[in-house]
Amino acid sequence: MKNITPKLIKLLKEGYCTPQIAKIAKKIKEPSTTIHYYIKKLEKESAIKTYKAVFNYGKINEGFCAYLFIKLTSKAGADPDKLLGELSRYEEVESADILAGEWDIILKIRTKNQDEYYRVLKNILAQEGVEKTTFFHFTETS
Amino acid sequence: MKNITPKLIKLLKEGYCTPQIAKIAKKIKEPSTTIHYYIKKLEKESAIKTYKAVFNYGKINEGFCAYLFIKLTSKAGADPDKLLGELSRYEEVESADILAGEWDIILKIRTKNQDEYYRVLKNILAQEGVEKTTFFHFTETS
DNA sequence: CATATTATTGAATAATATTCGAATAATATT
DNA sequence: AATATTATTCGAATATTATTCAATAATATG
Numbered sequence: 001m002k003n004i005t006p007k008l009i010k011l012l013k014e015g016y017c018t019p020q021i022a023k024i025a026k027k028i029k030e031p032s033t034t035i036h037y038y039i040k041k042l043e044k045e046s047a048i049k050t051y052k053a054v055f056n057y058g059k060i061n062e063g064f065c066a067y068l069f070i071k072l073t074s075k076a077g078a079d080p081d082k083l084l085g086e087l088s089r090y091e092e093v094e095s096a097d098i099l100a101g102e103w104d105i106i107l108k109i110r111t112k113n114q115d116e117y118y119r120v121l122k123n124i125l126a127q128e129g130v131e132k133t134t135f136f137h138f139t140e141t142s
Numbered sequence: 143m144k145n146i147t148p149k150l151i152k153l154l155k156e157g158y159c160t161p162q163i164a165k166i167a168k169k170i171k172e173p174s175t176t177i178h179y180y181i182k183k184l185e186k187e188s189a190i191k192t193y194k195a196v197f198n199y200g201k202i203n204e205g206f207c208a209y210l211f212i213k214l215t216s217k218a219g220a221d222p223d224k225l226l227g228e229l230s231r232y233e234e235v236e237s238a239d240i241l242a243g244e245w246d247i248i249l250k251i252r253t254k255n256q257d258e259y260y261r262v263l264k265n266i267l268a269q270e271g272v273e274k275t276t277f278f279h280f281t282e283t284s
Numbered sequence: 285c286a287t288a289t290t291a292t293t294g295a296a297t298a299a300t301a302t303t304c305g306a307a308t309a310a311t312a313t314t
Numbered sequence: 315a316a317t318a319t320t321a322t323t324c325g326a327a328t329a330t331t332a333t334t335c336a337a338t339a340a341t342a343t344g
Contacts (some may be wrong), residue, residue, distance in 0.1 A: 001310065001322065007170050008180055010225070015167050017159045017193045023330055024158050028149050031293050036333070038150055038291095047201040051159045051193060059189040067248065068208065069278070070173070097280045106209065106278060136211070136248060138239045143290065162331070164300055173324050178302070180322095291340065300331065309322065314315105 009053075017051035033109055058140040062110040065116055066137035068124070069103040073131045079102055083129045092120045103134075151195075151202055155199040159193035204252040206259055208279035210266070211245040215273045222246055225271045234262045245276075 018041055025032035042048045057063055070087075072080055080098050081104045087107060088096045094108040107124075117137070124130060161181055167174035175244040184190045199205055212229075214222055222240050228250060230238045249266075253259045259279070266272060 002172070004170055004172060004176070005180055005184070007222075008166065008177070008184070009168060011166055012161060012190070012193075016169070017156060017161050018332090019195065020158050020331085021333095024150065025153075026152055027153060027158070028146055030144070030146060032332080033293055033334095034144075034146070034291085037293090038147055040333095042147070042150070045201065048154070049196045049198055051154075051195050053193050055193045056189050056191050059187065097278050099278050101143050101172065101278065103278060106280075126220070134198050136241050136245060138241050138244060156311095160301090162300085163302095174301080175303095175324050176322080179324090285344105287343080288341100289342070292336105292338080294337090296333100296335080296344070297330100298333070300329100302327105302329070304325105304327080306325095307323085310320080312317100314317080 001009045009055070012053035013055075014117055015052055017048040017053060019051060039042045056108060056140070061112045064111045064113050064137065065140060066109050066111075066117055066135045068104040068107040068121070068133055068135040069099075070107065070124075070133050072129050072133045073104075075129065085125065086127065087124065090120060090123070092116075146270070151197070154195035155197075157192040157194055159195060161193060173221070198254060203254045205282045206253045206255050206279065207282060208251050208253075208259055208277045210249040210251055210263070210275055210277040211241075211247065212247040212266075212275050213273045214246045214271050215246075217271065225269065228269065229266065232262060234258075 021032050021035050021039065025035045028035065036043065039048070055062070069095065072083065084098060084105060085094050087093055087105070089131065090109075092109050092111050094110050096107050098104065099106050109117065111122060113121060115136070121133070121135075160162060163174050163177050163181065167177045170177065181190070197204070199207065205214050214225065226238050226240060229235055229247070232251075234251050236252050238247065239248050240246065241248050251259065251262060253262060256279070263275070263277075267275065
């Protein structure tokens with residue numbers, strides 16, 4: 001038995017999806033070529049970045065989710081984008097954004113459970129430039 | 143000139159997208175019917191909820207983004223799901239989750255700018271059951 | 285107001301998803 | 315271990331859908 005499901009999920013998290021022009025056309029009651037025209041326009045001006053699957057994370061072994069706030073050392077504070085790029089590379093990091101105020105960066109992290117989360121957290125804390133962190137978590141059931 | 147772009151964006155935020163089976167098949171080097179089989183399986187067991195567009199929010203007039211933490215009154219604390227349902231109905235609320243710990247609920251809110259955000263915040267604070275809030279925000283450019 | 289650019293759409297075509305069926309493989313049952 | 319049942323794999327046929335193209339209309343620009 002081939003087990004391509006993990007590969008599949010990985011791809012569908014990144015993209016590999018596309019708009020359903022015919023369905024949208026029917027819904028808005030416009031010709032599908034018109035819908036096509038507008039969608040391509042949004043894509044061209046990169047207002048639309050990609051199309052992705054939305055999962056029931058509890059069912060794909062990523063039921064634990066945490067928002068991790070990071071404060072940078074004053075040295076790293078000069079270039080938070082660089083650290084952001086590195087943190088985005090973790091496959092468990094779903095999103096990474098630069099905040100205004102008390103905390104510098106917020107990460108959204110998904111793992112199987114809290115233990116796995118702490119494993120990831122340990123690696124993040126080891127990153128050059130990270131001064132301190134705090135987090136808020138929740139669990140997706142079903 | 144028709145302006146169907148706002149309608150289009152609204153639909154693509156909810157769903158109205160679909161996986162690209164042929165592209166995935168080529169990438170994983172498996173027959174497209176096999177990919178189809180696995181995707182339908184994931185959909186049937188509702189591991190995949192839907193497929194959505196990912197936007198460059200700065201370009202669709204939603205450049206301001208905030209994570210809003212909510213603490214419930216002891217009365218509302220008994221049934222946070224109910225409030226969660228109500229808060230999810232705001233079109234500016236992108237996600238709503240129930241936290242463990244100090245704060246009860248986290249909302250991700252997207253608006254055009256900070257003024258618009260405060261308008262939404264005012265409505266949320268007026269909701270029965272909300273005791274206090276705090277938030278962290280950022281801006282998506284380009 | 286003349287011209288250029290952008291928007292709109294039907295018809296034709298190309299690409300893609302889906303269904304079907306049959307073969308095989310995995311798993312469960314006696 | 316034999317048999318039955320269920321799940322997987324995948325090619326061929328079909329149904330749907332996206333895309334291209336070309337013609338027209340609307341709008342913007344000088």
